[in-house]
Amino acid sequence: MYDLLIRGGSLVREDGIETADLGIAEGRIVDLAPELDGPAREELDARGLHVFPGAVDIHVHFNEPGRTEWEGLSTGSRALIAGGGTTFADMPLNSTPPVLDRATFEAKRQAAERGSHADFALWGGLTPRNMDRLPELAGAGAVGFKAFMSHSGLEEFESPDDYTLYEGMRLARELGLIVALHAESNSITQGLSARIRSEGGRSVRDYLRSRPAIAEVEAVSRALLLAEETGARLHLVHLSTGRAVTLAAEAKARGVDVSLETCPHYLCFTGEDMERLGAVLKCAPPLRDAGEVEALWTAIREGRIDTIGSDHSPSTLDLKERADFFEVWGGIGGVQSTLGVLLTEGRARGLTLPHIARLLARTPAERFGLTGKGRVEPGFDADLVLVDLDAEWVHTAEDLHTRWKYSPYLGRTFRGRVRRTLLRGQTVYADGPHSGGTFPTPPQGRFLRPAAPTPQEVTP
Numbered sequence: 067m068y069d070l071l072i073r074g075g076s077l078v079r080e081d082g083i084e085t086a087d088l089g090i091a092e093g094r095i096v097d098l099a100p101e102l103d104g105p106a107r108e109e110l111d112a113r114g115l116h117v118f119p120g121a122v123d124i125h126v127h128f129n130e131p132g133r134t135e136w137e138g139l140s141t142g143s144r145a146l147i148a149g150g151g152t153t154f155a156d157m158p159l160n161s162t163p164p165v166l167d168r169a170t171f172e173a174k175r176q177a178a179e180r181g182s183h184a185d186f187a188l189w190g191g192l193t194p195r196n197m198d199r200l201p202e203l204a205g206a207g208a209v210g211f212k213a214f215m216s217h218s219g220l221e222e223f224e225s226p227d228d229y230t231l232y233e234g235m236r237l238a239r240e241l242g243l244i245v246a247l248h249a250e251s252n253s254i255t256q257g258l259s260a261r262i263r264s265e266g267g268r269s270v271r272d273y274l275r276s277r278p279a280i281a282e283v284e285a286v287s288r289a290l291l292l293a294e295e296t297g298a299r300l301h302l303v304h305l306s307t308g309r310a311v312t313l314a315a316e317a318k319a320r321g322v323d324v325s326l327e328t329c330p331h332y333l334c335f336t337g338e339d340m341e342r343l344g345a346v347l348k349c350a351p352p353l354r355d356a357g358e359v360e361a362l363w364t365a366i367r368e369g370r371i372d373t374i375g376s377d378h379s380p381s382t383l384d385l386k387e388r389a390d391f392f393e394v395w396g397g398i399g400g401v402q403s404t405l406g407v408l409l410t411e412g413r414a415r416g417l418t419l420p421h422i423a424r425l426l427a428r429t430p431a432e433r434f435g436l437t438g439k440g441r442v443e444p445g446f447d448a449d450l451v452l453v454d455l456d457a458e459w460v461h462t463a464e465d466l467h468t469r470w471k472y473s474p475y476l477g478r479t480f481r482g483r484v485r486r487t488l489l490r491g492q493t494v495y496a497d498g499p500h501s502g503g504t505f506p507t508p509p510q511g512r513f514l515r516p517a518a519p520t521p522q523e524v525t526p
């Protein structure tokens with residue numbers, strides 16, 4: 067007896083699209099065949115819809131506890147599942163206190179167990195202050211350690227210098243956990259900012275000038291050297307330039323254990339858009355030019371970029387409404403739009419559906435040891451997204467489930483609409499005029515502890 071039988075969906079599998087039934091029991095996919103007999107407690111007609119694995123967004127800032135007014139685990143996870151995600155990994159900042167030891171980790175875990183509508187993993191921080199706490203963070207179940215090579219924007223989350231990063235990577239390697247790096251040079255970005263500000267620079271263009279591509283390229287190359295030397299597993303978050311991608315891909319080809327992430331905003335917008343739209347698009351690294359956007363799409367198409375995370379990092383409106391662009395909070399609200407961007411812009415550039423599923427679900431799940439996540443296959447959790455690929459729609463503020471109803475994607479036309487999201491076989495989101503009311507109470511999200519890397523993944 068199945069708990070649920072999903073009939074006739076076009077399943078997005080590794081080797082292509084296959085129309086078949088899915089039998090689900092105890093939260094898992096147990097059978098997959100052209101026609102299943104049942105019986106089942108419930109049936110769902112998915113004919114005409116594509117069935118994707120729920121997206122695994124390895125890079126979000128939901129900011130709870132401490133800055134829940136910026137986003138929050140409940141609102142953030144609702145937006146995630148409405149956009150086709152079922153798992154996220156929350157960054158150790160901008161929640162406050164930041165996650166730097168076991169106590170702060172447990173506090174966030176408890177908050178997420180109460181409030182999250184999606185399954186979740188949690189990052190710990192790597193800063194000069196908590197090097198002695200990395201083992202206890204690993205013991206608590208951290209998915210990895212996040213560090214900023216440039217200023218994080220928050221005083222309480224300090225950047226490691228090269229020595230600290232070197233020691234931190236050695237320790238992370240011993241603990242078997244990935245180090246995720248925001249790779250921009252502190253020295254270059256701070257130096258340029260100071261000079262530009264002393265000359266009176268306050269505009270978007272001035273901000274863009276303060277964080278040139280070389281700041282990313284230099285930091286990425288230093289991070290790769292340190293990872294190569296220490297044998298640490300490295301994840302480069304939000305890469306924004308073709309040159310940084312090339313350096314990282316070359317390092318990977320010679321055996322450095324590195325994964326590459328970019329974000330939808332680097333694929334959709336340019337510095338000129340930032341000048342036009344302002345605060346809603348402020349981010350670091352900043353947006354680049356159209357040539358970089360195309361270089362990133364080419365790198366995705368050719369398989370050099372592994373994952374796409376949203377880097378969802380909104381704030382309250384007052385922090386977005388500053389005359390001095392350097393003082394505007396840097397962070398984009400985009401957690402609900404990642405699948406939409408890939409289905410629209412990605413497909414327009416020739417990405418296949420299995421490739422999109424790999425970028426958003428399978429690869430992040432495998433890379434971060436989130437066993438049972440990321441694939442539409444027997445044995446995997448029934449974390450599924452039913453999508454009407456032909457539906458064309460214009461994104462409005464009413465669609466947003468985030469705490470603040472702003473997003474750079476408002477007014478944009480998307481092709482492909484999420485009709486339903488299932489988490490471990492349970493419908494947690496259904497599209498419709500009153501979709502705000504369909505989220506289950508209590509929230510169903512569960513904590514995920516990363517599995518140890520498989521032996522072949524461990525660098526000798």
Ligand SMILES: NC(=O)N[C@H]1NC(=O)NC1=O
Nearest residue numbers: 127218349350379396397
């Ligand atoms: N602290 C924080 O969320 N920073 C993020 N925002 C952004 O635009 N880039 C980041 O790294």
Ligand SMILES: [Zn+2]
Nearest residue numbers: 127157377379
């Ligand atoms: Zn981030």
